[in-house]
Each structure stands twice: as C-alpha cells, then as structure tokens.
Amino acid sequence: MKVIADISIVPMGVEASVSKYIKVAHQVLVDADLSARLCPYGTVVEGEYGDVTAAMELAMKAVFDMGVPRVTMTIKMGARVDKEQSAQDKLDAVLKK
Numbered sequence: 001m002k003v004i005a006d007i008s009i010v011p012m013g014v015e016a017s018v019s020k021y022i023k024v025a026h027q028v029l030v031d032a033d034l035s036a037r038l039c040p041y042g043t044v045v046e047g048e049y050g051d052v053t054a055a056m057e058l059a060m061k062a063v064f065d066m067g068v069p070r071v072t073m074t075i076k077m078g079a080r081v082d083k084e085q086s087a088q089d090k091l092d093a094v095l096k097k
Contacts, residue, residue, distance in 0.1 A: 001048065001049045001079050001081070002046070002047065002048060002049075002079060002084065003046070003047070003048070003049050003052055003077050003078065003079045004044065004045070004046050004077070004078055004079070004085075004086070004087050004090070005044070005045045005046075005052050005056070005075060005076065005077040005078075006042050006043075006044050006045075006075070006076040006077075007042055007043055007045060007056055007059075007073060007074065007075050007076075008041060008042035008043075008073065008074040008075075009021075009022065009025045009043075009059060009060060009063060009071060009072075009073050010071065010072040010073070010074075011063055011066075011068040011070075011071055012068070012069070012070040012071065012072060013068065013069040013070050014068055020066075021063050021066055021068060022038075024062050024063060024066060025043075025059040025060070025062055025063050026038050026043055026059075028055060028058050028059040028062045029043060029045055029055050029056075029059055032047075032051060032054070032055035032058065033047075033051075034046065034047040034051060034052060034055055035047065035086075035087075037087065042074075044087050046086060046087055049079070052077075056073065056075070060073055
C-alpha cells in the first residue's frame with residue numbers, strides 16, 4: 001500500500017540549530033529510494049508503507065548515532081486505495097480550486 005507521510009524529527013538535548021541532524025535524517029530517507037521532499041518543519045515522504053516506516057526508523061537511528069540523547073518524531077500518514085495519488089497531486093487539486 002502506497003502512503004504519503006509527513007514526518008518531523010526533532011533532536012533534543014543538543015544545540016539550538018539542528019540542521020546537521022536533519023540533513024543526515026533526510027539523506028537516509030533519500031538513500032532508501034523514497035520520494036523525500038524537505039520542508040521547513042518536516043519532510044514529506046512517499047512510498048510503500050513498509051519502506052516508509054523502515055526508513056523512518058533508520059532516520060531516527062542515524063540521529064541517535066550522532067550522539068543525540070533524545071529524539072521526538074511526529075508522523076502524519078495517509079493512504080488511498082481507490083486511486084493512486086501523490087503529494088503533488090494533492091497540492092494541485094487544492095491550488096486548482
């Protein structure tokens with residue numbers, strides 16, 4: 001089942017700027033061969049459910065491996081079974097109206 005997930009990984013217990021951690025987490029998602037569009041406060045990921053959830057776990061682990069003592073991840077995920085739909089399709093439908 002294909003899903004679209006909006007994920008936000010927040011490293012905690014580190015300096016105020018977290019961009020170096022987000023870069024590593026985002027790269028894990030890209031390396032997993034998923035569509036991963038970085039946004040200011042999260043990343044939109046598209047792919048098969050199992051691939052997306054496995055990549056999210058690896059992204060979190062990669063941030064921990066950088067020495068971060070605590071990570072919070074917020075996930076919004078959705079799927080359709082009546083038709084294929086990408087994140088861009090969803091945006092286009094709204095902008096068209």
